[in-house]
Amino acid sequence: MREPRAVPAWWGGRVRSLLFDVGLAGVVAWLGVQNSDLTAAEVGGALVTFAGLVVRRRFPLVAVAAAVVGMALDPYLVPILVAVYSTAARYGPTVRTWVGSAVALGAVQVVVWTNENDRWDPAQLITIVFIALPVVAGLWTFQRQTLLAALRDRAEQAERERDLLAERAVAAERRRIAGEMHDVVAHRVSVIALQAGGLTLTSDDEHVGEVAEVIRTNSTAALNELRDVLRVLRDDADAPPPRHSPALDGVGDLVEEFRSAGAEVDLVLPDAVPETSDVVGRAAYRVVQEALTNAGKHAPGAPVTVTVAASDDDVAIEVANRPAGAARTEVTGSGYGLVGMRERVALAGGTVRSGPTDGGGYLVSARFPR
Known part of the structure; x- marks a missing residue:
């Protein structure tokens, strides 16, 4: 209306x-x-x-x-x-x-x-000039307005075409990325899962079998999440919905996955998992995931504490790890993990800070609005 x-x-x-x-x-x-x-x-x-x-x-x-x-x-x-x-x-x-x-x-x-x-008197015909002048001026004004309207329409049409071409370019790039991820990443992870599954069945060492089963389980989970990412990239409306969207209630399962891989992780959760929006829950989950991954890369074997606290206004996430032991074998990272974490937290309306602690450890702290 x-x-x-x-x-x-x-x-x-x-x-x-x-x-x-x-x-x-x-x-x-x-x-x-x-x-x-x-x-x-x-x-x-x-x-x-x-x-x-x-x-x-x-x-x-x-x-x-x-x-x-x-x-x-x-x-x-x-x-x-x-x-x-x-x-x-x-x-x-x-x-x-x-x-x-x-x-x-x-x-x-x-x-x-x-x-x-x-x-x-024939001289009165001069009045035609007095009428013709405003008519000509009015016709000029009409043509000018018509031209301006046509130029305005052409500019709007050009802007719409530009936006459409940009959307098509973005869609084509997303499909290309999805194809590359499917052809390269999915293939490699599938091979890892198959080899880990074979090792689980054929290994005589019980510990090796357990580790292989952990690798197989995580590889299968990675493939499932990769399929969800590919569906988003391709924007496939006919594809089935994702099986599970990461949220705060999945932090416990995430910690258990790292524990099963041999990490020493303590989890502190409130009695009731705080309810948040999908965007905040997903961002908080990814913060914990990235922080635990970085702790495993740069401080392998060091104890890690994950703390989730909630108030009426916000939700706080802290992931702190102690210094790595003497037998430290650091895994080289891409350097984009913390950058992506900050971008995700900012999109969710939160703040994040990270850095070394006085004791030689590392702390990641994020805060999100409820």
């Missing part, structure tokens, strides 16, 4: 246009009576002229008729010129413009003829 405008659409909803037309009509009507003794006919002609010129934008032919009536009551040519200009400016080179111009010219001829004691 459209909101009501303070100014009718006749003036484009603009107060300045309304004020301009009222002022113009008032000045034209006032000039017609200022140099003569006011009579009832002159006052009536001025009022009719004023009313017609006020609505000249929306009803220019009404303005022509009002100017003709006003001129019959008080011979004054300026209103008819303004009305003819308004007609040509609104309708352009159409029948209505020519009819309005012809009526105006006929009225002017009659007035001039009457004032010349009912004698017609």
Whole structure:
């Protein structure tokens, strides 16, 4: 439902246009009576002229008729010129413009003829020029407005086409990335899962079998999550929904996965897992996941503590690890983990800080609005 405008659409909803037309009509009507003794006919002609010129934008032919009536009551040519200009400016080179111009010219001829004691002089044809000038000016205004509207439409169309091309380029790039991920990453992870499964079945060492089973389980989970990522990249509406969207209630399972891989992780959760939006829950889950992964890379074997705290206003996540032992074997990372974490937290409306602690460990702390 459209909101009501303070100014009718006749003036484009603009107060300045309304004020301009009222002022113009008032000045034209006032000039017609200022140099003569006011009579009832002159006052009536001025009022009719004023009313017609006020609505000249929306009803220019009404303005022509009002100017003709006003001129019959008080011979004054300026209103008819303004009305003819308004007609040509609104309708352009159409029948209505020519009819309005012809009526105006006929009225002017009659007035001039009457004032010349009912004698017609060929020199009176000069009045055609007085009518033609505002008509030409109005036609120029009409063409200019038409050109500006066409240029505006072309600019809007070009902008829409640019946005469409950008969307197509983004979609094509996403499909290309999805194809690369499927062909490279999915293949490699599938091989790891198959080899770990084979090792689980054939190994005589119970510990090796358990480790192989952990590798197989995590590889299978990685494939499932990779399929969800590929579905998002391809924007496939017909694909089945993801099996599980990461959230705060999945932090416990995430910690158990790291424990099963041999990490020493303590988890501190409130009695009731705080309820958050999907965006906040997913971002908090990824913060814990990235922090635990970094702890395993850069401080293998060091105890890690994951703390989740909630208040009425926000949710706080802290992942702290102690210094690595003497037999430290650091895994080289890509360097994008912390950058991606900050971007994800910022998109969720939260804040994050990370850095070494006084004891030589490392702390990742994030806070999200509830």
